[in-house]
Amino acid sequence: MLDLKQMNRAVIVGHKSIFEETVDALHKASLFQIEDFNEDDSGLRIGRPFENVDDVSKKLIKIRSIASLLGVKDTETKKQDKKSLLASLDGTLEKLDAELDIKAGQKSKLEAELKELDSLKKELLPFNNIPIDLDLYRGYEHLAVFAGIVKEDVESAVSRITSSYDIAYDAKEGTLVLFVASEKSDEVADLLAGFGFRELRVPAESGVPSQLLSGLVSKEAGLLKQIGSIDAEMESLKDKYSDFILASNELLSVEAQKAEAPLRVATSESTFIIDGWVPEADYAELERVVKAATNGRAFVSKQEMTKDDEKIVPIEYNNSKVTSPFQEIMDLYARPMYKELDPTALIFISFPLFYGMILGDIGYALILLAMAVGIKKAISSDAIKPLMNILIYCQISTLIFGVLYGEFLGFSLASLHTEHETVAGLIPGFETINLFASPVGDEMITFPVHRTHLVMTMIIATALVGFIHINIGYLLGFINENRKHGMSAAIFEKGSWFVIELGLIIAILGYAAVLPSVATIAGVVVFLIGFVMLLKGEGIKGPIELPSLLSNSLSYTRIIAVGLSSIYIASTVNLIAFEMIWEPGTPMGGATIGAIIVFLLGHGLNTVLSIIAPGLHSLRLQYVEFFGKFYEGGGRKYDPFGFIRKYTEE
């Protein structure tokens, strides 16, 4: 249950004439992870890609550029038959490419025209309100023309220099067009400079600007319409061909992957040697597949696994379907190493357990359960599904603790009588039952458990849960250490913690007079023995980590602390909605609606927090407090040579 899949290192050897068949068979079987070959001085060389690689990659580039041009997205479609696709691939691709070429060419031409129009429009715009034909701006011998932007009307200033001038000024745009005799042009230029004159280029067109502009606008509309119709045509091409594009992209990717496989493989003059990994359970199948594809001419053999191999073995989980969603939580941290225990099955218990202990509310559990099931049904993505499964497990646990705590959206289900007050429950007649007195804090354990009235007891209880959890971690650490470095290392490094804990417990019980007082001294002695063992096992690091025993256990008190904060948010929302804004029993009115809005918004917010806060804190307890005791991780994913086909089938 806690073990990973056993892996074998295998080598496949054969003559180059059956290289392609072998690679083909391996790819189809998708069992074997090829270990990349690095050239050394053994005389073996990295293989050369198969002959079709150029052709395949050219087509692949073409199809991918078409896909990105048309914006083809991954969708679920019917799988296409590989053979018929392969037969029609070249022709269809050619046709599609030619068609798209024409369309894209037309479109880019139109777009270039549109751009030109746009820049002309920008040039014309300042002259819009000046009704002078653009032809009249140029071609004079004795006239100087100034066209540009000035800050204010300069006519009076110009009239002081010369009386023979013609001026047009558009106060709105600040455009000035001024005609003066050439001999006065220097003087006028100086004058204009004083007014912040900025020259404008006169567009090389003929006609009155305002008329030209309106012509441009209608031309532009025509171009946009043409572009729109080309876009629509491309859209229809996309609809028609997107299945083909997706399928052939997949087909060609597979072919390219196969054609490039020799680059990862060692070859000699006439043989190939494929080195890699296969799960032990699948070894026989691998052997059968290779034999069948090559008529028994390629040889598969198992290799002895060396110490160095253990560091690079690809890791495949070996969990049942029920616990496998929690592999996501493992992957988020790091995959286990080959010799390590895989704690997925334990996370399957402890993660929802802590989550439920923190949240423990029937209302939120039902809301989130419905949400998770709904999302799981609606979205078929492989990335979302395991997360939703985890959420569902967590909500089931929350539901159980919700019943235990008797909480519904921050309301208490059962009524509670304390010395000072009586808190009415949501279900009339459901009374809290006193079970027995808690050993700490003068509190009474009841059913349902009222967390808000049992703070002391819950703090101690959660710290104890933590203490147990941490010790499970040490136990796993003991097993891991025993596997990796042998029994004595395990006893000194991890076993010492148990000795230390035992010593502390005996000493405390002796001190508290539960045991005879001599136990105190015995406990201290046991503690010291453990301490020395730890010092030997872990070095100076051990004693430094000693206080973590306490701080880690206390860290689990977050289970009650975060839980209480969630209750308080919920009950505050209820208080604001149903006591402050509107009290049930009073006449309904606008306040009722206000109360319902506050109730919905407040609980909506708390529902979101109910995923984040308990989830993160439960996760942290696994990662920091639990994993810290035994887990190293850092294994690489088992990723067999092959392809998960979505759009094609053999």
Next chain:
Amino acid sequence: MVTEAVTTMDASGLKAIGAGLAVGLTGIASALAEKDIGSAAIGAMAENESLFGKGLILTVIPETIVIFGLVVALLIK
């Protein structure tokens, strides 16, 4: 004439102040610690997304400070 106003401190009020201080100050402490770690973790994640798990763990380590604050506040109550 000098009059001396006799006032008594309400014990439950002092307790509430103490509890508030315990949560508030530890919250600030956690925030200060987490802000540096969090920004560094996000920087690391931008380089290598697989560091999310480790980044998350490192970021939430100082969370313990405020949890202890909260526990102390609950104990004061």
